[in-house]
Amino acid sequence: MNFKRVLLAHVVLLAGAFAASAQADDSLIKQGEYISRLGDCGACHTLPGKPAFSGGLAIESNLGTIYSTNITPDKQHGIGNYSEQQFSDAVRKGVLPDGTHLYPAMPYPDYAKITDADIHALYVYFMQGVKPSAEQPPETDLSFPFSQRWGMRFWNWAFASDEPFRPIGGATAEVNRGAYLVESLGHCGSCHTPRGIAMNEKALDSSDSRFLSGGSLNGWEVPSLRGLPNWTEQETVDYLATGRNDKAAVGGEMTSVIEHSTSWMSEADLKAISAWIKFTGGHPPAPAPATQAVSATEAKLTAAKNLTTGERLYLDNCGACHFVTGKGAPRIFPQLDQATIVNAGDPTGLIHTILAGAQQPSTAKAPSTLAMPGFSSRLNDEEVAQLATFIRQGWSNKADAVNVEQVKEVRESLKK
Structure with missing residues (x-):
């Protein structure tokens, strides 16, 4: 009789442990899904009418057309065979398991600052929360010499960085949360930071005044995000959450960012980004209209x-x-x-x-x-x-x- 009681007690404990583990995994998957929104993964890796994250987006660049890849957990066409370290190297270093180098259309110079905890949650989500897809996107085939991907190791040596996110000294926790989001997952610098002759972002973090000071994308002039003197913090929050505020409405490439990423952010994260923008200053108050x-x-x-x-x-x-x-x-x-x-x-x-x-x-x-x-x-x-x-x-x-x-x-x- 005592043996049966002991056995029953173990069964109950194991069942409880499995339930707690499943609940923890569900929570981590949801966290990873949110982080994928912060990183705007869907905008580049999901096409209308195609399975989520199955790739195929044609990204026009000065080098030619680059196609986004299948990042579902399919073992043949996607990333299903990646270990977490291999996943991290692809996201943060732009290097695939076979040593192939990605082009920086994948914003790994910014993603390099993603924390280990966020990478872990992101990995769990893609492996357990995303449905595998056998979609085979077109291969990227650039003309010589850009087709020689091995040359990217020298580009990375010159222009990328493996430095982790560095909090801004003297700034509030809210401002630093905003800084982390814009410097890493948000990869805002890939559009809003001016680029050099090698198409490199001229700055990768808030310590450099060139960071998010404006740039150019496909012929469109991209505005500076430092200070935004014409907007209040709430107007910035409204714009990121809805694509509109009392002064402006979204257009161009930013439409996709709001649709797939910022409109899904929590109110706290939107306020953090807005607080960081105001913290950076960068411009005197806007002159009064003539x-x-x-x-x-x-x-x-x-x-x-x-x-x-x-x-x-x-x-x-x-x-x-x-x-x-x-x-x-x-x-x-x-x-x-x-x-x-x-x-x-x-x-x-x-x-x-x-x-x-x-x-x-x-x-x-x-x-x-x-x-x-x-x-x-x-x-x-x-x-x-x-x-x-x-x-x-x-x-x-x-x-x-x-x-x-x-x-x-x-x-x-x-x-x-």
Whole structure:
């Protein structure tokens, strides 16, 4: 009788241990899934209509087209045979188990700062929480000499770093959480940090003033994130969570980032990123708008007399949403006066938006999708140039004029 009781007690203890282990694994899988959102893995490795993380995205670079890989736990086509150390080396060093070097379209120079704990959770999620897929993405086949992947070891030696994340001395825990997110998993520097002649990020952490000081991506001018003097911390949170705030609406490559990554972040992490941005400063307070110039533009558009071609095109095509004030409607239509995309040195982003339109993503906190139509079939190149020039020089904007050749170049790129 005593033996049966002892045996039953062991069975109960083992059952409890297995249940606790399963619960721990479930918790770790959920944590890893959240970290995959922070790292924006889905944006590059998941195509619409294809299994999650099965790869195949064509990434255009100065070297040629690079295709994202299958990172499901499929043992033949994915990463199912990777050990955790091999997984870590691929993510943080850009080196596959067979020694093949990845191209830095995979942002391993930033991912190098991911902590061991986050790598572990990420590994558990991909091995246990993602369904295997036998999808075989196209092979990346760059022209010589870029096809010689062994050369990446020298690039890594010169431009990558295996330094772990270093907290900012004197900063709050919230600011340092934000710094960790933007420097590592968020890989914000891959777009918002200027690049050198070898396509390397010129800075990899907050200690360098060049980090997140702005750059260029596929012809679009990418703004600096240091300070964001025109936005409050809450406006930054709103933008990252929904793709819109009282001043702006998302466009270009950032649309995918918000859809797949930042809109899934916790409120605490969004606030941490916003706190880090304000902590960095980097810019003096934005100058007050030129009141006289703003009033003059508003008055002329309101009177609708003796209009230039650009002004007439604005009233006919843009005024209903952005109004004669150029202020738009908070959280619905973005403002044009003092907007970053309008005043960028390179007008490609503005021209692209006029021609192709834009659509905000549907997110949990802002499920409605608001779309701006494209005007490529309605306006010719000369008209687009005139319209863009007015927008860049109306109200308090003071950007350079746009010419027909710039419009033609963007229009041609849309046909590819």
